[in-house]
Amino acid sequence: MLGNGGESPSRYELLSMVKKHSNLIGKTVVDEEDASDVEMDQKFWHDVLDLYFIGGRDSKEQQDDDLLFFVRKMSLHGYGFNDNIEGNSPYFVRRWATKLDDLVGESSMIIDWRRSLYLNLIAHTSYSITVAICSHQSLQNHQSNQGTTLSPIYKIVKTVYASPSRVNFHLDSRKEVETKPAYPDICFAVDDFDSTFDAVVLTDTDHCYCVLLNAVGGAAFPSEIPPQDNADAEETNKAKITLFSGFVSYEMVREAYDAGKSGFGSLLPFGNSAGKTDRIYMKGPGGRGEVEVAVSGVVDQSLDESGPHSPLQISEGGKFRIGAIVRKAASVAQVAAKNAYAVASSTRNADGGMVPLKCCLMSVSLPWEHIAYDLLFKGGVPVNL
Known part of the structure; x- marks a missing residue:
């Protein structure tokens, strides 16, 4: 034909x-x-x-x-x-x-x-996921004025792949346990979510957790003719379509985390405390799509004050400090983690105050028709972080 x-x-x-x-x-x-x-x-x-x-x-x-x-x-x-x-x-x-x-x-x-x-x-299209921590005030300014630069406090960009199947993870063992068909949904999973987003920690009530999914190349981006000069080549390489963008405030993540199994399907048979991990689901803007996140409280490391630190302990401190914006030596980060956790713990019992929360993105799921429509017809400027 x-x-x-x-x-x-x-x-x-x-x-x-x-x-x-x-x-x-x-x-x-x-x-x-x-x-x-x-x-x-x-x-x-x-x-x-x-x-x-x-x-x-x-x-x-x-x-x-x-x-x-x-x-x-x-x-x-x-x-x-x-x-x-x-x-x-x-x-x-x-x-x-x-x-x-x-x-x-x-x-x-x-x-x-x-x-x-x-x-x-x-x-057969290529995708990237951006996970970022942004100031709520900065997001509000950006929404009211699209020309305002949105500078994340911290971000990670990860290549992901579209799949008509979904992998269920056991949070306690960090292992894949089974794969099921997801179609008509398409799943963008991060198999190494625990290490990839190791440093994404909400450490302030003004923090927002932001997720962005972009199509960046591959089958949905064919070129009519090869680029004729360097400028055209550069523009071709910048082709990008935003398929999903959304954010939730620290308060919303904390509320979901505190709700535990009664409201958000906790994998644990007991109450939440620092260091425990729960799987929570966040709907996208307008109910479009779903984000699956493993959320855990930052472990209190002030309990072990003496003796040499193990690599694991140093890593835990490093995780928190990076999530708090600045990359510094592990020893400095550990001190910061202790101080922040002490402040959070002192107010938590009294008024439900700040508890540092680590958020590891596990997957983003969208109906295939939404993705196909955007790949074919969506115009405008893609969202950038």
């Missing part, structure tokens, strides 16, 4: 076709009058997927691009599936091969080619 009898369309041209026939994205109720004949034509989507991800695959040597995802037709497999039944998943995976029809074989008849195209577009 596409590229017959002539040169195959470029990726840029193919994506333009996809945009033209993507009126159904995001609609919970589909009116057939809103859909073009092409949009309902599975052969069209089969051919686009073939040309885009088989014939047009840019980096065959890159292992990250080896997997292709195929969504089963809803008529054969609805979204109300039982995750615990082996093989009862809304999608299946194959490794890249030179011919699409040979790759899927007889399974071709059960594939929803339209949704499969979108899922692969999402999966």
